[in-house]
Amino acid sequence: MSAQAARAAAPASKEVQHVRMSYLDAIVQAQIExxxxxxxxxxxxxxxxxxxxxxxxxxFDANRVWAMPISEGSFTGVGIxxxxxxxRPIVDLNIASFVYLASDQIINQAAKLRYMTGxxxxxxxxxxxxxxYGASIAAQHSDRPYSLFLNVPGLKIISPTSPADAKGLxxxxxRDDDPVLFFEDTKLWATKGDVPTDPDxxxxxxxxxxxxxxxxxTVVAISGAMRPTLEAARTLEKDGISIExxxxxxxxxxxxxxxxxxVQKTGRxxxxxxxxxxxxxxxxxxxxxxxxxxxxxxxxxxxxTAPDVHVPFSPxxxxxxxxxxxxxxxxxxxxL
Amino acid sequence: VSLDESQSxxxxxxxxxxxxxxxEGSRLYTAGRIPGAYHASIGEEAAIVGAxxxxxxxxxxxxxxxxxxxxxxxxxxxxGLMAELMGKATGICKGRGGSMHLADNSVGIIGESAIVxxxxxxxxxxxxxxxxxxxxxxxxxxFGDGAVNQGTFHESLNMASLWKLPVxxxxxxxGYAITTSVARSHGQPSIALRxxxxxxxxxxxxxxxxxxxxxxxEAAVNRARRxxxxxxxxxxxxxxxxxxxxxxxxxxxxxxxxxxTLHRTTRDPIALFRKVLLERGVKExxxxxxxxxxxxxxxxxxxxxxxxxxxxxxxxxDFLYSNPIVEAAR
Numbered sequence: 001m002s003a004q005a006a007r008a009a010a011p012a013s014k015e016v017q018h019v020r021m022s023y024l025d026a027i028v029q030a031q032i033e034x035x036x037x038x039x040x041x042x043x044x045x046x047x048x049x050x051x052x053x054x055x056x057x058x059x060f061d062a063n064r065v066w067a068m069p070i071s072e073g074s075f076t077g078v079g080i081x082x083x084x085x086x087x088r089p090i091v092d093l094n095i096a097s098f099v100y101l102a103s104d105q106i107i108n109q110a111a112k113l114r115y116m117t118g119x120x121x122x123x124x125x126x127x128x129x130x131x132x133y134g135a136s137i138a139a140q141h142s143d144r145p146y147s148l149f150l151n152v153p154g155l156k157i158i159s160p161t162s163p164a165d166a167k168g169l170x171x172x173x174x175r176d177d178d179p180v181l182f183f184e185d186t187k188l189w190a191t192k193g194d195v196p197t198d199p200d201x202x203x204x205x206x207x208x209x210x211x212x213x214x215x216x217x218t219v220v221a222i223s224g225a226m227r228p229t230l231e232a233a234r235t236l237e238k239d240g241i242s243i244e245x246x247x248x249x250x251x252x253x254x255x256x257x258x259x260x261x262x263v264q265k266t267g268r269x270x271x272x273x274x275x276x277x278x279x280x281x282x283x284x285x286x287x288x289x290x291x292x293x294x295x296x297x298x299x300x301x302x303x304x305t306a307p308d309v310h311v312p313f314s315p316x317x318x319x320x321x322x323x324x325x326x327x328x329x330x331x332x333x334x335x336l
Numbered sequence: 337v338s339l340d341e342s343q344s345x346x347x348x349x350x351x352x353x354x355x356x357x358x359x360e361g362s363r364l365y366t367a368g369r370i371p372g373a374y375h376a377s378i379g380e381e382a383a384i385v386g387a388x389x390x391x392x393x394x395x396x397x398x399x400x401x402x403x404x405x406x407x408x409x410x411x412x413x414x415x416g417l418m419a420e421l422m423g424k425a426t427g428i429c430k431g432r433g434g435s436m437h438l439a440d441n442s443v444g445i446i447g448e449s450a451i452v453x454x455x456x457x458x459x460x461x462x463x464x465x466x467x468x469x470x471x472x473x474x475x476x477x478x479f480g481d482g483a484v485n486q487g488t489f490h491e492s493l494n495m496a497s498l499w500k501l502p503v504x505x506x507x508x509x510x511g512y513a514i515t516t517s518v519a520r521s522h523g524q525p526s527i528a529l530r531x532x533x534x535x536x537x538x539x540x541x542x543x544x545x546x547x548x549x550x551x552x553x554e555a556a557v558n559r560a561r562r563x564x565x566x567x568x569x570x571x572x573x574x575x576x577x578x579x580x581x582x583x584x585x586x587x588x589x590x591x592x593x594x595x596x597t598l599h600r601t602t603r604d605p606i607a608l609f610r611k612v613l614l615e616r617g618v619k620e621x622x623x624x625x626x627x628x629x630x631x632x633x634x635x636x637x638x639x640x641x642x643x644x645x646x647x648x649x650x651x652x653x654d655f656l657y658s659n660p661i662v663e664a665a666r
Contacts, residue, residue, distance in 0.1 A: 081461020
C-alpha cells in the first residue's frame with residue numbers, strides 16, 4: 001500500500017499513523033507531499049525520471065519538474081535565482097562528485113547571498129546530493145563530499161539514516177528559508193522503516209537522535225555508517241556490551257549537546273563514517289568533544305573512516321576501504 | 337520606442353547620479369574613508385541607465401563587482417548605498433557587502449556577484465521563476481566582456497534559449513577584463529554574434545548612446561514579456577578610470593593614455609546625452625538645476641553615511657541564517 005493510500009485509509013485519529021517504506025521511497029514521498037502542499041516547490045535535475053523520480057514526473061506538469069541539460073555549474077545557480085525570486089526549488093545534483101561543478105554557485109551564491117545583502121534576500125533551496133560508493137564505479141563517482149561543505153558558513157547540511165528521518169528532514173529542508181544540502185547515502189536507499197504518514201510530520205534540522213541507547217561506549221555513526229554500526233551493536237550485545245548509537249542526522253549545525261550528554265554517560269567515544277579521514281565530520285566531532293568534554297573521556301577517541309586515498313575501481317581494493325561492523329566491534333572493545 | 341521627455345530627464349538624472357556618486361566615492365576612497373576596493377562605473381553610465389530605464393521596479397536584476405551603477409541606474413536611494421561603501425550599520429547590506437556588492441532588493445536586484453559570471457545563472461533562475469509563477473516579470477543580467485568566457489555564460493544562455501526564459505543578457509563590454517583585452521581573450525571579437533549559437537537574437541549597440549541602449553533593451557524586454565525568450569545585448573562602452581581606483585599599472589601596457597583621453601573627451605555618455613537634451617529644447621538652466629539637485633543628493637547621502645553608526649560586532653552572525661538554530665541541545 002502506498003503512503004497516500006495508507007493515509008486515505010487511516011481512521012481520523014490523533015495517534016501517529018505509520019507506513020513501512022524504503023529510504024528512497026520516503027524521499028520521493030516527501031517531495032510529492034511538499035510539491036502538493038506548496039506550488040512554489042519545483043524540482044530540477046538531470047534524468048529526474050529515474051531513481052524514483054518517475055512518480056513525481058507523472059504527477060506534476062513540466063512547469064514543476066524541470067529536466068536539466070548537463071550544466072551543473074549553472075542549473076544550480078538557476079535554482080538559487082529561482083529561490084530568491086519566490087520559488088522553493090529542489091535541485092537534484094545526482095551523483096555526489098558532480099557537486100564540485102556546482103560548488104561555486106552553492107558556496108559563493110547560495111550560502112553567502114543572505115549574509116552579503118544584509119538579509120535582503122533569502123535562498124530557500126534544497127540540493128539533493130546522492131553518495132554512491134562500494135559499487136566499483138571508481139573515484140569520480142564514489143565521493144562522500146559533505147566534509148568539504150562543513151567549512152562553509154550559511155549552509156545547513158543533513159544526512160539522515162532512517163526512512164522516517166529522511167522524509168521528515170527533507171520536508172523540513174524544503175520548508176526552510178536557507179539553503180540545505182541533503183547528502184543521501186545510497187547504501188541506505190533500500191533500508192525499510194516505519195514512516196509517519198502525516199504530511200506535516202517534520203524532523204527538525206539541527207537535532208541529533210539516539211538510535212540505540214546504551215551505557216558502555218558512545219558510537220556516533222554518520223550517514224551510511226549507521227548500518228554497520230547497528231550490526232556491531234547487536235554483536236556487542238551478545239558479549240554483554242552496551243553501546244549508545246548517536247545519529248547526528250544534521251551535520252551542520254551539529255547537535256553537539258546530544259553527543260556530549262552521551263559521552264558524559266559512557267566516557268568512551270568512537271566516531272564512524274565513510275568519508276575520508278582528514279578534516280572530516282569525525283575530525284570535527286573529535287575536536288569539539290576534546291574542547292568541551294575531555295574530562296568526560298576515560299580513553300582517547302577513536303575515529304573509523306575511509307583512509308586518505310581515492311576509491312579504487314577493483315572490488316578487491318575497494319572492499320577494505322569503509323569501516324565494517326567487525327572494525328567497529330574491535331574499536332569499542334579496545335576502549336573498554 | 338524612444339524615451340519620452342520626462343523619461344529622458346529621468347535617464348539623464350540617473351546617469352548624473354552615478355557620475356557624481358562615483359566621483360565623490362572615489363574621492364572618499366582615496367581619502368581613506370571607504371575601506372576595501374573601489375571599482376567605479378564612470379564612463380559606463382549610458383549602458384547601465386539605458387538598460388534600467390526599460391525595466392519596471394519589480395523586474396529582477398543581477399550585476400557585478402562594478403556594482404555601484406546598477407542600483408543607482410535602477411532608481412535606488414543613494415543613502416544606503418553610500419553608507420554601505422563606508423561599512424556602516426545603515427548600509428543597504430548592513431555592512432556585509434561593501435563596494436563590490438551594492439545590491440538593493442527594493443529595486444529588484446538580487447545580487448551583485450564579484451565572482452565573474454556568477455550572476456548569469458542567478459538571473460536565468462529569476463527568468464525561470466517568472467515563467468513558473470506566470471508573471472510577466474523579466475530579469476536583466478549585467479556582466480562584462482570577461483564573463484562571456486566563463487562556462488556559466490554558455491550554460492545559462494543555452495538554458496534560457498531552450499525554455500524561452502524572459503531574460504535580457506546585457507554585456508557591458510568595456511573592452512578589458514582588468515588588463516586583458518577582448519582581442520587577447522576572445523576567439524572571435526563579436527560578443528553579440530555568440531547569441532546565434534544559442535538560438536537567440538544578439539544585438540550590438542553603442543553603449544555610450546543612451547537612446548540606442550534603451551531601444552535595444554526595450555525591444556528585448558517586450559520580446560521577453562511576450563514569452564518569446566531571451567536576448568543577448570552587447571553594449572560597447574568604456575571604463576574611464578582604472579579597473580579599480582588607485583590601481584597603478586606601470587607603463588599602462590594594456591591601453592594608451594591617448595585612448596583613454598579620446599574616450600573621456602569625445603565619448604562621454606553624459607556629455608553626449610546632455611547635447612541631445614539641449615537639441616530637443618530642454619533649457620540649459622533646467623539641466624543645470626537638475627545637476628545641482630543631484631550634487632545635493634549625493635552630499636546628503638555622504639552626510640547620512642558619515643553620521644551613521646558602525647555595525648555592532650556583537651551582531652556579527654546576524655543575517656547568516658533566516659532562522660538561526662537555537663542551540664538548545666547544548
